[in-house]
Amino acid sequence: MAAAARVLGQVLRAAGAGPASARAVRRSVLAGPPRAGPAWRPSRCGSSAAEAPATKGEDDSFLQWFLLLIPVTAFGLGTWQVQRRKWKLKLIEELESRVMAEPVPLPADPMELKNLEYRPVKVRGHFDHSKELYMMPRTMVDPAREAQAAGRLSSSVQSGAYVITPFHCTDLGISILVNRGFVPRKKLNPDTRQKGQVEGEVDLVGMVRLTETRKPFVPENNPERNHWHYRDLEAMAKLTGTDPIFIDADFKSTVPGGPIGGQTRVTLRNEHMQYIITWYGLCAATSYLWFKKFLRRAPGT
Structure with missing residues (x-):
């Protein structure tokens, strides 16, 4: 290394370099190669700092809208x-x-009934009590009782059923289904209410009701046990041999010992x-x- 430095000094003097320049070059050569260290890279701090406010502003704008x-x-x-x-x-x-x-008189055409739901109609004929159907469980519609019980946390509501009875219309020559009304569970058996089993021709007024589909959580109808949970007029008519026409008898149809009429909920x-x-x-x-x-x-x- 020293010999190389002397040779380099001679060369520099021959080229006209001064003693000071020669000494500087010799010191750099003798010092050897630079020590290994981390490579220098351009700092990106400045650009990151410039981009941060813009990104924050974009996020705030998106969140705002x-x-x-x-x-x-x-x-x-x-x-x-x-x-x-x-x-x-x-x-x-x-x-x-x-x-x-x-x-109004009950129309003979079932298609007309589609526009008459909740409309009162009048019929004349007689019941066939041997083919009663029971919609259950049901509670009695009593506006006076419901008004008194409004706001109470609990109330004693009697459970029972609606009695659906085939009714032969004399004038029209057809048989329909009539909801005669509510009976308590202990009176479900017709033998316990013989006085209420109307015989002979009667005049009735009732509200037209259409068929309904089963709602969620409502059990399926059980025709074998004669338990009906919703009005399936086609199935009811097929079982009783009537037309798929259904009316709710009004309260005036009620007779002592029989079902309590006027059970139409129109609210x-x-x-x-x-x-x-x-x-x-x-x-x-x-x-x-x-x-x-x-x-x-x-x-x-």
């Missing part, structure tokens, strides 16, 4: 419930006017005002929180 969907959606649902309430009130008004209408639930208050209230609350967070905060926060 995403959260705005909550009050907007709540307002839309509240407005939809307003329209639903108008529709329900109109439906209730039509139903009440139909229920209170004067009875429609109208809870849309609660939904309107809920959705509009949620809209107001979330709008306030959104405004407070995104529009009233100090700049730079």
Whole structure:
């Protein structure tokens, strides 16, 4: 190494370099190669710091408009419930006017009955008590009792059944099904209510009822045991040999010892005002929180 330095010094002097330059070169050569260490790389701190505010601003902007969907959606649902309430009130008004209408003769064409549900009709004929059907379990429709029990946590409600009896219409020459009304469970056997088994021709007024499909959690009908949980007019008519026409006899049809008539439930639930208050209230609350967070905060926060 020393010999190489002397040779390099001679070369530099021959080339006209001064003694000081020669000494500097010799020291760098004698020092040897540079020590191994971490390689120098350009710092990206500056670019990361510049990109961070932009990314944070983009995230805040997305969150701001995403959260705005909550009050907007709540307002839309509240407005939809307003329209639903108008529709329900109109439906209730039509139903009440139909229920209170004067009875009309039962039409002979079953197709006409599709537009007459809850409409009072009048028929004349006689019952066939040997083919009774029982819709159960049922509770008696009693508006006075239900008004007194409103708001109570518990009430003693008697369970029983509706007695469905074939009725031969003399004028029309057809047989239909008539819901004579409610009997308690202990009176389900017709032998326990012989006085209520009407004989001979009678005039009846009842409300037309259409067939219904089984709702969730409602048991299947059991024709073998004569237990019916919903009105399946086709199956009932096939079993009794009647036409698939069904009416609920009114309260005036009640006779001592017999089923209690007037068991038609015509109430429609109208809870849309609660939904309107809920959705509009949620809209107001979330709008306030959104405004407070995104529009009233100090700049730079």
